[in-house]
Amino acid sequence: MGNLDTNSLFLLTAIIAPLLAGVVLLLGARFSPTTMRAIAVFGFAWPLIIGLLLYSRFDPSLIGAYNFELCLPTGLESIGIYLHLGLNGISMPLFLLAGTVGLAAGLYAMYSKAERPHLYLALLLFMLGGLMGTFASIDVFFFYFFHEFALIPTFLMIGMWGGVGRRGAAIEMTIYLTLGALLSLLGLIALYVQSGADSFSLIELRNYLSAQPLSDTVQNNIFALLLFGFGILVSLFPFHSWAPKGYAVAPTGAAMLHAGVLKKFGLYGLLQIAAPLLPAGADHWFPWIVWLALGNIIFIGLVTLAQKDLKMMLGYSSVMHMGYAFLGLACFSVIGAGGALLLMVAHGLSVALLFMLSTCIYHRSQTFDLSEMGGLATKAPVLAAFFVAGSMASIGLPGFGNFWGEFTIFAALAETELTRWIVVPAATGIIISAIYGLRAVANIFFGQPKAAFVERLQSDQITDLQAFEKLSAGILIAALVLTGIFPRVFSDDANRELLELYPQQQSHLPVIHSAVLSTDVDTHKELTH
Amino acid sequence: MTAAQSLLAVLITPLLSAALIAFFCRRLGTVASTISVLAAAGIFVFSLIAIRGAAGEDVSISWTWLRLGDFEVSMGFLFNGVSATMLTMVGFVGFLIHVFSLGYMAEDNARARFFGGLSIFMFSMLGIVLADNLIMIFVFWELVGFSSYMLIGHYLNTEEAAAASKKAFIVNRVGDFGFLIGIVYAYWHFGTTNLSEMHGIVAGNRELISACIAALLMCGFIGKSAQFPLHVWLPDAMAGPTPVSALIHAATMVAAGVYFLIRIQFLFPSEVLTFIAWLGTTVAVYAGFCAYGQNDIKKILAYSTLSQLGYMSAAFGLGFPGVALFHLITHAFFKALLFLAAGSVIHGCHHEQDIFKMGGLLKKMPITAITFLLGTLALCGVYGLAGFYSKDAILIAAGLQHSPIFILLTLGAFLTAGYMGRLFWIAFLGQPKSEAASHAKESPLTMLVPLIVLAVLSVAGGWIGFWPEQLGGLIRDNLEHLHHLPDYDTMHHRVLILGSAAWVLGLVLSLFFYRAGAKEDRLEQQAAPVYHFLKSRLWFDEIYGFYVAKIQQRFALFLSFIDVFIVKGIFVRGSAGIVGLVGMCSRSLHDGNIHSYVYWFLAGLVLLWAVASGLL
Numbered sequence A: 001m002g003n004l005d006t007n008s009l010f011l012l013t014a015i016i017a018p019l020l021a022g023v024v025l026l027l028g029a030r031f032s033p034t035t036m037r038a039i040a041v042f043g044f045a046w047p048l049i050i051g052l053l054l055y056s057r058f059d060p061s062l063i064g065a066y067n068f069e070l071c072l073p074t075g076l077e078s079i080g081i082y083l084h085l086g087l088n089g090i091s092m093p094l095f096l097l098a099g100t101v102g103l104a105a106g107l108y109a110m111y112s113k114a115e116r117p118h119l120y121l122a123l124l125l126f127m128l129g130g131l132m133g134t135f136a137s138i139d140v141f142f143f144y145f146f147h148e149f150a151l152i153p154t155f156l157m158i159g160m161w162g163g164v165g166r167r168g169a170a171i172e173m174t175i176y177l178t179l180g181a182l183l184s185l186l187g188l189i190a191l192y193v194q195s196g197a198d199s200f201s202l203i204e205l206r207n208y209l210s211a212q213p214l215s216d217t218v219q220n221n222i223f224a225l226l227l228f229g230f231g232i233l234v235s236l237f238p239f240h241s242w243a244p245k246g247y248a249v250a251p252t253g254a255a256m257l258h259a260g261v262l263k264k265f266g267l268y269g270l271l272q273i274a275a276p277l278l279p280a281g282a283d284h285w286f287p288w289i290v291w292l293a294l295g296n297i298i299f300i301g302l303v304t305l306a307q308k309d310l311k312m313m314l315g316y317s318s319v320m321h322m323g324y325a326f327l328g329l330a331c332f333s334v335i336g337a338g339g340a341l342l343l344m345v346a347h348g349l350s351v352a353l354l355f356m357l358s359t360c361i362y363h364r365s366q367t368f369d370l371s372e373m374g375g376l377a378t379k380a381p382v383l384a385a386f387f388v389a390g391s392m393a394s395i396g397l398p399g400f401g402n403f404w405g406e407f408t409i410f411a412a413l414a415e416t417e418l419t420r421w422i423v424v425p426a427a428t429g430i431i432i433s434a435i436y437g438l439r440a441v442a443n444i445f446f447g448q449p450k451a452a453f454v455e456r457l458q459s460d461q462i463t464d465l466q467a468f469e470k471l472s473a474g475i476l477i478a479a480l481v482l483t484g485i486f487p488r489v490f491s492d493d494a495n496r497e498l499l500e501l502y503p504q505q506q507s508h509l510p511v512i513h514s515a516v517l518s519t520d521v522d523t524h525k526e527l528t529h
Numbered sequence B: 001m002t003a004a005q006s007l008l009a010v011l012i013t014p015l016l017s018a019a020l021i022a023f024f025c026r027r028l029g030t031v032a033s034t035i036s037v038l039a040a041a042g043i044f045v046f047s048l049i050a051i052r053g054a055a056g057e058d059v060s061i062s063w064t065w066l067r068l069g070d071f072e073v074s075m076g077f078l079f080n081g082v083s084a085t086m087l088t089m090v091g092f093v094g095f096l097i098h099v100f101s102l103g104y105m106a107e108d109n110a111r112a113r114f115f116g117g118l119s120i121f122m123f124s125m126l127g128i129v130l131a132d133n134l135i136m137i138f139v140f141w142e143l144v145g146f147s148s149y150m151l152i153g154h155y156l157n158t159e160e161a162a163a164a165s166k167k168a169f170i171v172n173r174v175g176d177f178g179f180l181i182g183i184v185y186a187y188w189h190f191g192t193t194n195l196s197e198m199h200g201i202v203a204g205n206r207e208l209i210s211a212c213i214a215a216l217l218m219c220g221f222i223g224k225s226a227q228f229p230l231h232v233w234l235p236d237a238m239a240g241p242t243p244v245s246a247l248i249h250a251a252t253m254v255a256a257g258v259y260f261l262i263r264i265q266f267l268f269p270s271e272v273l274t275f276i277a278w279l280g281t282t283v284a285v286y287a288g289f290c291a292y293g294q295n296d297i298k299k300i301l302a303y304s305t306l307s308q309l310g311y312m313s314a315a316f317g318l319g320f321p322g323v324a325l326f327h328l329i330t331h332a333f334f335k336a337l338l339f340l341a342a343g344s345v346i347h348g349c350h351h352e353q354d355i356f357k358m359g360g361l362l363k364k365m366p367i368t369a370i371t372f373l374l375g376t377l378a379l380c381g382v383y384g385l386a387g388f389y390s391k392d393a394i395l396i397a398a399g400l401q402h403s404p405i406f407i408l409l410t411l412g413a414f415l416t417a418g419y420m421g422r423l424f425w426i427a428f429l430g431q432p433k434s435e436a437a438s439h440a441k442e443s444p445l446t447m448l449v450p451l452i453v454l455a456v457l458s459v460a461g462g463w464i465g466f467w468p469e470q471l472g473g474l475i476r477d478n479l480e481h482l483h484h485l486p487d488y489d490t491m492h493h494r495v496l497i498l499g500s501a502a503w504v505l506g507l508v509l510s511l512f513f514y515r516a517g518a519k520e521d522r523l524e525q526q527a528a529p530v531y532h533f534l535k536s537r538l539w540f541d542e543i544y545g546f547y548v549a550k551i552q553q554r555f556a557l558f559l560s561f562i563d564v565f566i567v568k569g570i571f572v573r574g575s576a577g578i579v580g581l582v583g584m585c586s587r588s589l590h591d592g593n594i595h596s597y598v599y600w601f602l603a604g605l606v607l608l609w610a611v612a613s614g615l616l
Helices: A002-027 A033-056 A091-111 A117-136 A140-161 A166-195 A202-211 A216-233 A242-249 A252-262 A264-277 A279-284 A286-305 A310-331 A334-365 A381-394 A401-415 A423-445 A451-458 A467-485 A488-501 A511-528 B003-024 B029-054 B081-104 B111-130 B134-152 B159-190 B195-204 B211-224 B233-239 B242-251 B253-263 B270-293 B297-317 B321-348 B366-380 B386-401 B403-428 B445-460 B469-483 B488-514 B522-526 B528-574 B578-589 B594-614
Strands: A067-076 A081-087 B059-068 B071-079
Touching: A002 A033, A002 A067, A002 A081, A002 A091, A002 A117, A033 A091, A033 A117, A081 A091, A081 A117, A081 A140, A091 A117, A091 A252, A091 A264, A091 A334, A091 A467, A091 A488, A117 A140, A117 A252, A117 A264, A140 A166, A140 A202, A140 A252, A140 A264, A166 A202, A166 A216, A166 A242, A166 A264, A202 A264, A216 A264, A216 A279, A216 A286, A242 A252, A242 A310, A252 A264, A252 A334, A264 A279, A264 A310, A264 A334, A264 A488, A279 A286, A286 A310, A286 A423, A286 B528, A310 A334, A310 A401, A310 A423, A334 A381, A334 A401, A334 A467, A334 A488, A334 B059, A381 A401, A381 A423, A381 A467, A401 A423, A401 A467, A401 B059, A401 B071, A401 B134, A401 B159, A423 B159, A467 A488, A488 B059, B003 B029, B003 B059, B003 B071, B003 B111, B029 B059, B029 B081, B029 B111, B029 B469, B071 B081, B071 B111, B071 B134, B081 B111, B081 B242, B081 B253, B081 B321, B081 B445, B081 B469, B111 B134, B111 B242, B111 B253, B134 B159, B134 B211, B134 B233, B134 B242, B134 B253, B159 B195, B159 B211, B159 B233, B211 B253, B211 B270, B233 B242, B233 B297, B242 B253, B242 B297, B242 B321, B253 B297, B253 B321, B270 B297, B270 B403, B270 B528, B297 B321, B297 B386, B297 B403, B321 B366, B321 B386, B321 B445, B321 B469, B366 B386, B366 B403, B366 B445, B366 B488, B386 B403, B386 B445, B386 B469, B386 B488, B403 B488, B488 B522, B522 B528
Parallel strands: none
Antiparallel strands: A067 A081, B059 B071
16 A cells, blocks of 8 residues: 555645745745746646646545545544545545646736735645645545635735725625635534534544434534535525625636635535535425525526626626536435536636636726727637637537536436426526627627727737736636546546435336337447447 | 448548647648648548448447436437438538638638638537437537537628627527427436437337427527527528538538437427428528518528528428438538529629629629529429429428418429529629629639539439439438328329429519619519518517517616625625624724734634634
């Protein structure tokens, strides 16, 4: 098992490296820009390198257990808290997502002209370290701790580098996120106390609770805390109002990492912890999740249509798409949870891409107002192509990962009689998102420039994407296309894990189907060979 | 090379071409166009190899694309007579249109983007042709929608193209909304979306055919084939370059809707079929009337396409998918020809598209004019030409089963000849009516050769006797079946007489009414209300425009208002609930500095840790 140990240590370095790089940058305010960049590149790239390495060494046969387990004492052993790290089929994709978005955001941030770059990069690195820790934690306490650890730099960055109106937005965001974190913390502590497992380790909680499940009432109450706590963090309707405004004022790097990755913490918590451990609670709150998620899709979808500001539009559209993930969770099935996972990864990539490109657009147009642009594609064709790719991914065009997420969730909803009707209202989202996505593309890039924009467009100030912007966006697009064409890079491992955690629905096919089907399949196979 | 390998090559060639162009040839128009044309030729060659390799047998292979629990998506090919026919047509017509584009787009600065787009389109279209299950069809279905979006919007900086490309995509999404729901319902209804498996299941038990699922899947067809009420995007799509109109919006993509129906014809119960027959008939007549209100040569052809798609769906609805496929193929030949010839005219006249500003082109561009005339005659169903055989079969099928549909479709045939006559007489005869038309020159050889080849096919493409055995299967079966219906001979003669009368009358009347080389629309002068009524196209665009701007957008603004002032202002923050409480607490705690929140936060965490440790 020597190999395992090295891998576990690698996993630990994925968390420590960005933190270390951040600390070095904080202390070294007088570094030359080249040194600073070299340190930052290391910090941003290391987690992804480790992620890819561990992905290649991932052993799918370890079902129910974790790969690369590492357990360090913390001084809190008596209440069952260990720095317990590891990855399974559900956390692996998110770990890689964090690494990918982290690298893209980091590269973009290194060349953007922020004031006090060393501080900016250090905070971003802390954020990344926290994110890697969140998804690598088996211990529920550290899962939560790393999230808070990543959240604090977000607030600081909005406060220090945010755009116009940052105060109001930052306060609102802080209140909401604190409240959400508080509720979910209460839920996690309640889970710890009520379970009686005397451990924060997810593995032990799981084993313990599957042997002696909690009573329905307890499950309902704890699930409520976790659902609304995590829900607020993921901008579940109607607790979403912090998100669009917060992202609109956040500096690009922070917006990319928060909207792309940190926000997935809540969903991940529901997916990996709340729903499998509290099945009765999930069942009880099912109608709530469905109606609130439909609120995300339809209500917020329509609100997105009314937005005139590019960043607000992206913020609302990101809120809208979270509705699909909640619907996937609500199904409480392997398919639904798998769809939610695929969507989380793809959405994280696409929303980070779009936030980044919206800043690139702003640098060229000096406005986020969609009604004051137009014709930018002639001057910046690569930017236009990338933005079209991002928008298409976000509205669920096949070929990008988002499609598989949405489609699988629709399939999950149609599986049982109970949820079948939900497909119809939920699928209206594919029309709504196409309308606002394409409207934005047309307003920014196509047609004739609006009167206010003519002069600027014709000046020489507008150039196409620069190399670092291309690289940063290219990483995200490549990942989106990869998950779009080969969804199995994640889905196979996730499937094995989810089959353990979630109930399989009984087959709904009438008996006659299967009889006919099996003979037909045989003939079909003969044809194949 | 086995059949399966060559099918894979068919699909990968255009994808590779698109990737090469996107990564390496963005500024190298000539290289990009060469790659794309070679890829198109490669597709056709590989298609022929595949057909040879299959030797009349069905080929099916599949791989797992995604698996989660009981939900399994596969990617695979189902290659049978129908897909072989479609593949050959798409490959060959696609190649000719690529060649034509070499000449037509020679002076375009964004040639690389254009040819890259064509390659993506070929990839997506061939995916639909070969797909063996509904989910894979949907994937490529959306991708053709995307390539259509990209190519309609080719002339980026015109408002018209920007609006049209957006409209095409969104209207198609409305159809796909139903299609998507139909697919997921079908998956759990049949336990699979594989075409041959579903066929086996419904063949074993006819009761499993579900009208609901069939109707939902039909929504996809309505969007893609621009049937009523989602037809509004197709005329606008003419804002794209003319080869795109020929390839995507006439010969292949819009016909993919009909092809899709043919692939899943076993899923349709009779009530849905009757609905489709009536839908098609309505569109055939409606679009025929609309064409009289148009002066733009491409828009006239676009309405003609709508009308002919109506004929195909009528044939399908009447229970003759093979006849629908037959008309799909012959239509692809003559409509691609008409669009390319129109493109040649537009190229010759320096992008003049108004037929009343052309005139005298028969002398200026004789080859273009003669091929256009052949296409027109084939479309009108002149005896012996391609369109005759397929339209004849549709009319016979209608006549034997459904008299009202027969009468309407015959009226449609008359309308077709009328508007095509109007177009030909006004644009090609008489004297040039504008500066551009008087300087028109015949187009270069790269454009003329595809015209001539397509003209030959428009003449001979309907002689089913000459078709290779592997391609004609379903068509021949359906025609056989038609021949053996009672009263076939009587109906055949009746259709021959009525059909011929329709085109003769249509062409002659339009010549006498509109007059060769007319400068103005005589219908507009003589009966303005009628003309304006036809031009209004029943106000569909106005109604949709009103809905989008005045209802949908206002509703969205209203919800946005609610979101900002009620959900945010009162419901959440103003409530005496937890949020308000926390808000109050934090207000009393903070000293006007955002950082203090963070410190409180940290303090909380430390406190927690301390409490936890204190339990030691």
